[in-house]
Amino acid sequence: MERVAIIGVGQSEFGELWEKGFREIVLKAGIEALEDAGLEGKEIEAMYVGNMSGGRYLAQEHIAALIADYSGLSQMGIPSTRVEGADASGGLALRQAFLSVASGLHDIVIAAGAEKVSDVGSEMTTDIIASSADREWEGFVGATIPALYALMARMHFTKYGTTPEDLALVSVKNHRNGALNPKAQFRREITIEDVLRSPFVAEPLRLLDCAPLSDGAAAVILANEKVAKEYTDAPVYIKACTQASDYLALQNREDITTMRAVKIAAEMAYKQSNLTPDSIDVVELHDSFTIAELIAYEDLGFVEKGRGAELIREGITSLDGSLPTNPSGGLKACGHAIGATGIRQAVEITYQLRGKAGKRQVDAETGLSLNIGGTGATAVVTIYEIG
Amino acid sequence: MERVAIIGVGQSEFGELWEKGFREIVLKAGIEALEDAGLEGKEIEAMYVGNMSGGRYLAQEHIAALIADYSGLSQMGIPSTRVEGADASGGLALRQAFLSVASGLHDIVIAAGAEKVSDVGSEMTTDIIASSADREWEGFVGATIPALYALMARMHFTKYGTTPEDLALVSVKNHRNGALNPKAQFRREITIEDVLRSPFVAEPLRLLDCAPLSDGAAAVILANEKVAKEYTDAPVYIKACTQASDYLALQNREDITTMRAVKIAAEMAYKQSNLTPDSIDVVELHDSFTIAELIAYEDLGFVEKGRGAELIREGITSLDGSLPTNPSGGLKACGHAIGATGIRQAVEITYQLRGKAGKRQVDAETGLSLNIGGTGATAVVTIYEIG
Numbered sequence: 001m002e003r004v005a006i007i008g009v010g011q012s013e014f015g016e017l018w019e020k021g022f023r024e025i026v027l028k029a030g031i032e033a034l035e036d037a038g039l040e041g042k043e044i045e046a047m048y049v050g051n052m053s054g055g056r057y058l059a060q061e062h063i064a065a066l067i068a069d070y071s072g073l074s075q076m077g078i079p080s081t082r083v084e085g086a087d088a089s090g091g092l093a094l095r096q097a098f099l100s101v102a103s104g105l106h107d108i109v110i111a112a113g114a115e116k117v118s119d120v121g122s123e124m125t126t127d128i129i130a131s132s133a134d135r136e137w138e139g140f141v142g143a144t145i146p147a148l149y150a151l152m153a154r155m156h157f158t159k160y161g162t163t164p165e166d167l168a169l170v171s172v173k174n175h176r177n178g179a180l181n182p183k184a185q186f187r188r189e190i191t192i193e194d195v196l197r198s199p200f201v202a203e204p205l206r207l208l209d210c211a212p213l214s215d216g217a218a219a220v221i222l223a224n225e226k227v228a229k230e231y232t233d234a235p236v237y238i239k240a241c242t243q244a245s246d247y248l249a250l251q252n253r254e255d256i257t258t259m260r261a262v263k264i265a266a267e268m269a270y271k272q273s274n275l276t277p278d279s280i281d282v283v284e285l286h287d288s289f290t291i292a293e294l295i296a297y298e299d300l301g302f303v304e305k306g307r308g309a310e311l312i313r314e315g316i317t318s319l320d321g322s323l324p325t326n327p328s329g330g331l332k333a334c335g336h337a338i339g340a341t342g343i344r345q346a347v348e349i350t351y352q353l354r355g356k357a358g359k360r361q362v363d364a365e366t367g368l369s370l371n372i373g374g375t376g377a378t379a380v381v382t383i384y385e386i387g
Numbered sequence: 388m389e390r391v392a393i394i395g396v397g398q399s400e401f402g403e404l405w406e407k408g409f410r411e412i413v414l415k416a417g418i419e420a421l422e423d424a425g426l427e428g429k430e431i432e433a434m435y436v437g438n439m440s441g442g443r444y445l446a447q448e449h450i451a452a453l454i455a456d457y458s459g460l461s462q463m464g465i466p467s468t469r470v471e472g473a474d475a476s477g478g479l480a481l482r483q484a485f486l487s488v489a490s491g492l493h494d495i496v497i498a499a500g501a502e503k504v505s506d507v508g509s510e511m512t513t514d515i516i517a518s519s520a521d522r523e524w525e526g527f528v529g530a531t532i533p534a535l536y537a538l539m540a541r542m543h544f545t546k547y548g549t550t551p552e553d554l555a556l557v558s559v560k561n562h563r564n565g566a567l568n569p570k571a572q573f574r575r576e577i578t579i580e581d582v583l584r585s586p587f588v589a590e591p592l593r594l595l596d597c598a599p600l601s602d603g604a605a606a607v608i609l610a611n612e613k614v615a616k617e618y619t620d621a622p623v624y625i626k627a628c629t630q631a632s633d634y635l636a637l638q639n640r641e642d643i644t645t646m647r648a649v650k651i652a653a654e655m656a657y658k659q660s661n662l663t664p665d666s667i668d669v670v671e672l673h674d675s676f677t678i679a680e681l682i683a684y685e686d687l688g689f690v691e692k693g694r695g696a697e698l699i700r701e702g703i704t705s706l707d708g709s710l711p712t713n714p715s716g717g718l719k720a721c722g723h724a725i726g727a728t729g730i731r732q733a734v735e736i737t738y739q740l741r742g743k744a745g746k747r748q749v750d751a752e753t754g755l756s757l758n759i760g761g762t763g764a765t766a767v768v769t770i771y772e773i774g
Contacts, residue, residue: 055440062761064471068764079632128448242466244464244465377455377461
């Protein structure tokens with residue numbers, strides 16, 4: 001396998017982008033990534049696009065061809081492929097792009113992720129997001145995604161003594177970080193009381209335990225190590241990018257306080273990169289709900305099962321802790337632009353490892369990102385290292 | 388790159404499968420492929436799934452996780468990835484699976500394609516299929532997919548003298564072949580008069596110029612050459628599997644009688660396989676509309692631009708001609724189960740090269756398949772050879 005480096009990153013703003021179309025936000029992210037890399041579109045050899053539900057949000061499938069067209073890349077005829085795994089779609093695009101360079105097939109590839117959700121109503125949005133879970137066994141009987149995560153939280157409370165205050169601390173931390181990120185959707189701090197006074201969405205999860213669903217796009221340009229050196233003095237190497245699956249419906253899982261796909265993908269990623277959880281300096285993970293961040297601490301091997309809350313209580317995952325997690329603000333404060341999120345995480349890790357993360361900069365030479373689809377049936381773990 | 392062989396193939400029936408669910412038809416195709424290969428599910432290392440619009444047909448995204456779950460493959464945690472490129476989704480799944488074995492990453496991978504379209508009404512189906520074209524520049528102003536292909540046909544008539552009778556001959560041939568295929572949706576012959584008396588869908592295209600939209604699934608199992616030999620005495624090698632893009636909207640293309648993505652993908656495939664159009668013995672191509680088959684003859688290099696109709700007039704592409712094309716009956720008679728079609732084509736070529744195609748058997752050692760997305764913005768060309 002060839003060594004693969006990130007040589008350019010870009011992202012649009014995340015949020016309710018009423019005045020912008022899907023094409024515009026994708027193009028903005030792509031152009032920013034090209035400019036960051038200092039290369040021209042015609043040097044790109046292939047494109048992978050992560051998008052969950054263009055069919056329902058935009059009445060548009062064939063999204064990868066659309067983006068190749070609008071960005072001018074179809075003039076060269078390059079292969080452009082959409083991948084989908086609910087809100088892990090961005091991570092899947094990153095992984096397919098990584099594999100296409102690691103295998104020696106291509107030298108320079110772009111991975112993008114995008115979603116435009118604002119143009120449909122909130123009821124339809126709830127239904128679309130529920131299509132990331134099992135429609136026949138979960139959605140049809142009324143389970144929404146917040147409701148399914150609420151079951152996981154409730155079980156975590158019962159088995160391990162995790163509390164609503166622990167969940168609130170996750171949200172408070174991520175908002176504190178997001179306040180330092182110019183591209184975050186919510187750039188303001190909140191308090192534990194704010195979280196605990198916010199209305200229930202699905203008990204015990206309150207409004208401020210839930211990431212927003214956002215419009216947004218992000219892009220990264222990957223290159224073979226040899227080519228990368230022509231474009232950048234600070235290549236961020238991808239040491240591993242692994243993917244695993246779990247049962248789609250919660251009812252089939254042995255333990256709903258664990259995401260088995262995360263554990264499997266993480267174990268593979270550590271093995272492939274010859275790293276251990278201890279050696280990771282910065283983490284971007286999938287806090288679609290606060291409980292998901294605590295479960296991820298455990299399943300990524302940072303702490304043993306059931307003790308995730310200790311990391312947030314003790315400030316270990318704060319910006320000034322020993323394992324800063326979601327320095328960007330995470331999904332909670334950055335916004336969760338579904339298919340874009342997995343790519344946005346790679347953008348943040350790249351900024352951090354380059355030392356270009358501004359006020360939210362941490363001290364880091366290695367990074368890890370975790371992107372999850374739905375309630376964890378798909379997981380992608382990526383490990384990065386500055387060259 | 389490692390040599391990649393098809394070691395197992397399977398497909399469900401195609402058609403209006405009212406009594407079967409999406410899961411059942413996918414599972415049927417998958418189990419048939421496993422039995423054909425003589426292996427167990429736990430030997431599969433990864434899965435790629437082609438599906439165009441589960442979000443709208445089934446209110447279900449995250450289709451690859453669903454299939455991994457329902458087939459028991461998520462028990463092993465293997466990566467399962469949906470790819471989408473409109474009705475080229477199956478071809479994209481085949482290509483990603485091919486690349487994952489060719490690169491040495493995996494030894495045994497399954498590529499599946501599936502679509503369940505019957506459960507929504509025909510008006511919605513028309514709109515969903517239109518989402519494979521450019522929604523903002525084409526669909527929004529009323530252009531349907533048949534209407535866009537009608538423009539291509541009209542231009543081909545004007546520039547090259549192709550006639551409605553030529554189109555009808557394509558449909559007659561494909562129905563004649565389909566009548567010999569037990570898994571075809573339409574197993575009856577039709578006449579030129581039947582076609583020319585059928586109602587217009589979008590002038591000059593009539594009902595019998597158009598492939599149906601069908602429910603169906605298909606699966607192929609790919610293996611590294613070394614592994615393949617443990618499972619089969621008749622491996623069908625994939626010599627090349629290439630993909631290219633074109634502008635999504637017809638308005639941006641220089642010439643709407645050519646599908647540039649097909650030309651680019653075909654040229655790459657011939658080059659990679661060290662073969663020429665002359666050396667191809669059997670073809671499965673994307674006759675979503677009769678005009679698409681004639682244009683494909685030209686863009687695949689079997690005849691020069693504008694002279695596609697000669698191949699059908701002279702019987703060259705008939706079952707007993709020198710370049711038998713769509714021996715399965717093609718999309719027209721087999722049915723077009725959108726995301727499944729690219730995989731179904733690989734299934735047919737495999738049967739043909741193994742000499743197991745029953746009454747529709749042709750004499751062939753090399754084969755080619757062409758899978759197209761929408762009006763040609765995505766094209767996948769695959770070249771096969773019996774081992």
